[in-house]
Every structure is written in C-alpha cells, then in structure tokens.
Amino acid sequence: MMKSLTTTDFNFPNQTEVYKGKVRDVYFIGEEYIVMIASDRISAFDHILPAGIPFKGQVLNQVATYFLKATEDILPNWLIDVPDPNVAVGHKCEPIRIEMVIRGYLTGHAWREYKAGKRTLCGVEMPEGMNENDPFPEPIITPSTKAVEGHDEDISKVEILNQGIVSKEVYEQLEKYTHQLYQRGVEMAKERGLILVDTKYEFGMKDGQVMLMDEIHTPDSSRYFYLDGYQERQDNKQPQRQLSKEFVRQWLIEHDFQGLEGQEMPVIPEDFIALVTQRYIELYEKITGQSFKRADTTNIETRIESNTRKSLQGKTLV
Missing domain, CATH: 3.30.470.20 (ATP-grasp fold, B domain)
Incomplete structure (x- = not known):
C-alpha cells in the first residue's frame, strides 16, 4: 500500500503558530511567511474521510503552483518557493x-x-x-x-x-x-x-x-x-x-453517506483508494499537460521537513 500524509506535526525555525484545515496545514513563520503543506486528506460533504489518498497533496500543490505561476502577470500572489512536492512557502497576508x-x-x-x-x-x-x-x-x-x-x-x-x-x-x-x-x-x-x-x-x-x-x-x-x-x-x-472529485461524492452516496446526522462514514476499501489516487493523477496530467512524477513517499515526513528547512534557511526567510 502506498503511504499517504494525513497528519503533520513539524516545528520549523521561528514557527509561531499552526492552522490545520480540511486538507492543508499552515505553519506561520515569524511575522512575514507561511509554510503551506498539502496533505493527502480528502473531504466530502464537510467531512474528512478516514483514509488518506496517496499523492493527492502533491497533485493539489503542483496544480496550484502551475496556475499561480501562469497568472502572476495579472496580480501578485503569495507564493515564494516550492521546496517539496507537497509544500509551498509564501508571504503571510x-x-x-x-x-x-x-x-x-x-x-x-x-x-x-x-x-x-x-x-x-x-x-x-x-x-x-x-x-x-x-x-x-x-x-x-x-x-x-x-x-x-x-x-x-x-x-x-x-x-x-x-x-x-x-x-x-x-x-x-x-x-x-x-x-x-x-x-x-x-x-x-x-x-x-x-x-x-x-x-x-x-x-x-x-x-x-x-x-x-x-x-x-x-x-x-x-x-x-x-x-x-x-x-x-x-x-x-x-x-x-x-x-472533479465528484466521483468520490457519488461513491459515498451509493454507500449511504451524505454527511447527514446519524449517518456513519463507510469503510473505504484499498482498491477504491488506489482508484482515487489514479484519478487525481489523471486530473493533474489532463489539466497541466505534464507527466506526473510520483515523489518518494518512503519517509514523507522526513523529506518534507528537510526540504522545507533548507528553503527557509537558504532564502534567509528565518
């Protein structure tokens, strides 16, 4: 089974606070910068599913980066660096x-x-x-x-x-x-x-x-x-x-879950998780026209921490 990133617990230099959203975890660095980590969590009907989707965070982070760079002539954006497939470093606004x-x-x-x-x-x-x-x-x-x-x-x-x-x-x-x-x-x-x-x-x-x-x-x-x-x-x-991720919502509906009171989240089988991973990769390749390169997820937390620390220090952000 491919490894997924569902939780983060980092302590970066000059870190002041952490905000954890449905999908992204945001680490505030000093007064000026943030580190945004795209996890492999997936939400539907305002609920986070119990299983992570391998490579989903990488897909989201890299699609967002692709379009941020393609629109920076329209207005400035928060992005400074992408030190890791799952990480973006940028300005705090x-x-x-x-x-x-x-x-x-x-x-x-x-x-x-x-x-x-x-x-x-x-x-x-x-x-x-x-x-x-x-x-x-x-x-x-x-x-x-x-x-x-x-x-x-x-x-x-x-x-x-x-x-x-x-x-x-x-x-x-x-x-x-x-x-x-x-x-x-x-x-x-x-x-x-x-x-x-x-x-x-x-x-x-x-x-x-x-x-x-x-x-x-x-x-x-x-x-x-x-x-x-x-x-x-x-x-x-x-x-x-x-x-879109509409097919995930449809699967949940077929398994009697729409986030309503009294409904129980179904167990997500591994073959469906693998299918969702493949669909997200297809989304990336269709939207960007680029081939998706799967990052090494063997030690995903260590990889993220090392790459992010290098970015923060190398750019004298901290």
Missing part, C-alpha cells in the same frame, strides 16, 4: 474574509437555487429559460463568506460593502482580478480540451496591496467539464462529463 466565486455556467449550487425558483443569487440576476449546465451570457460573481467555523454562506456585493468587510475600491479590484483570473483559466482549460465551469479565489492584503492567496484552478476548488461532446450533451439534456 491578512486574509479578506470573502471567497470570490465566479460561475460561467448554471450548475451546482447555482442550479439548485435556480431549480427552486430563485432568479437572483448573491444579488446577481439569472436569466429565465436556462437549463442545467447552460452557459451564462456573461460569467457571474457570487461571493460567499469565508467562515472561520461552519459553512460559508452566500453574500451580495451590497452586503459586503454595508458590513464594511472591504472598501468599495478594494472590492472592485477583487471583481476585476476575479474576471481576469477566470478568463485566463478558461483559455488554458480550452487548450487542454476542457471547460472551466466555475471556481473560487481567495485574496489577502499585504503592504496595502491586494494579493492572490491559497490555491487556484485545482480540482478541489474548481469544476471542469470536457469540451468534447459538451454541446451534444446539452442538446440532449444529458449530464456533462466532469473532471
């Missing part, structure tokens, strides 16, 4: 507590709201007469709150400004960057025979400047359709072929 969700197509949460009869989402009008997975006339931005605990919630531009989460000037910058980043992602996806359906971006402030944070255009933060056959499937009202 003051997070802006909203997620900028952008949707090019009527699917997922937007479709569920539309099907329920709503024609406004986060203060944005949605046209009449649309079908599931149809493109919007223009991509729409539907922000959500960035909850410290619990679920994120939809919020409108008016509510963001009324609550003083950010100034009008900063919010309009976020809108501009969101459209530009999404357009770049759409163009890059099309080159790979894909449609970037929807995605989300997180931003922060550093030295009075808006900076792109976290991951972008990964299968955990974005939805992709296959371009080939898209229109035919729409014309025939057939489901679209997706490139």
Whole structure:
C-alpha cells in the first residue's frame, strides 16, 4: 500500500503558530511567511474521510503552483518557493474574509437555487429559460463568506460593502482580478480540451496591496467539464462529463453517506483508494499537460521537513 500524509506535526525555525484545515496545514513563520503543506486528506460533504489518498497533496500543490505561476502577470500572489512536492512557502497576508466565486455556467449550487425558483443569487440576476449546465451570457460573481467555523454562506456585493468587510475600491479590484483570473483559466482549460465551469479565489492584503492567496484552478476548488461532446450533451439534456472529485461524492452516496446526522462514514476499501489516487493523477496530467512524477513517499515526513528547512534557511526567510 502506498503511504499517504494525513497528519503533520513539524516545528520549523521561528514557527509561531499552526492552522490545520480540511486538507492543508499552515505553519506561520515569524511575522512575514507561511509554510503551506498539502496533505493527502480528502473531504466530502464537510467531512474528512478516514483514509488518506496517496499523492493527492502533491497533485493539489503542483496544480496550484502551475496556475499561480501562469497568472502572476495579472496580480501578485503569495507564493515564494516550492521546496517539496507537497509544500509551498509564501508571504503571510491578512486574509479578506470573502471567497470570490465566479460561475460561467448554471450548475451546482447555482442550479439548485435556480431549480427552486430563485432568479437572483448573491444579488446577481439569472436569466429565465436556462437549463442545467447552460452557459451564462456573461460569467457571474457570487461571493460567499469565508467562515472561520461552519459553512460559508452566500453574500451580495451590497452586503459586503454595508458590513464594511472591504472598501468599495478594494472590492472592485477583487471583481476585476476575479474576471481576469477566470478568463485566463478558461483559455488554458480550452487548450487542454476542457471547460472551466466555475471556481473560487481567495485574496489577502499585504503592504496595502491586494494579493492572490491559497490555491487556484485545482480540482478541489474548481469544476471542469470536457469540451468534447459538451454541446451534444446539452442538446440532449444529458449530464456533462466532469473532471472533479465528484466521483468520490457519488461513491459515498451509493454507500449511504451524505454527511447527514446519524449517518456513519463507510469503510473505504484499498482498491477504491488506489482508484482515487489514479484519478487525481489523471486530473493533474489532463489539466497541466505534464507527466506526473510520483515523489518518494518512503519517509514523507522526513523529506518534507528537510526540504522545507533548507528553503527557509537558504532564502534567509528565518
């Protein structure tokens, strides 16, 4: 069985605090820097599955790095170094507590709201007469709150400004960057025979400047359709072929788990774990057009600690 990274417990030089999310563990180094470690944990229905997925963290970290480097001409981002397949080192920013969700197509949460009869989402009008997975006339931005605990919630531009989460000037910058980043992602996806359906971006402030944070255009933060056959499937009202972790959710549903009260997480068999690993590797290769090189996971924690310490010392970050 391939080894996976499900927990981390490092103590780097000048480490001040640690934040552990569903997938990523963030180590704060002094006042200026962070070390973000992409684990092999996988979540669905707001629950972390009990088994790790080997190489999933490497896939997410390297896809995010690929797109951060491909968009740094649009705005600065937090990334400084990638010293290890699972690790990114970057600038510490003051997070802006909203997620900028952008949707090019009527699917997922937007479709569920539309099907329920709503024609406004986060203060944005949605046209009449649309079908599931149809493109919007223009991509729409539907922000959500960035909850410290619990679920994120939809919020409108008016509510963001009324609550003083950010100034009008900063919010309009976020809108501009969101459209530009999404357009770049759409163009890059099309080159790979894909449609970037929807995605989300997180931003922060550093030295009075808006900076792109976290991951972008990964299968955990974005939805992709296959371009080939898209229109035919729409014309025939057939489901679209997706490139995402949706198949994991479907497996859980088939095993009577949707994160509801009283439901018990099923045991994940090793053959399914191996399948999920393979699917994530396929995602990486399809999205980036690059061959995936499996890192040595024999002593994954030692490898990560050694590579990260070298980066922090070599760049005099500490």
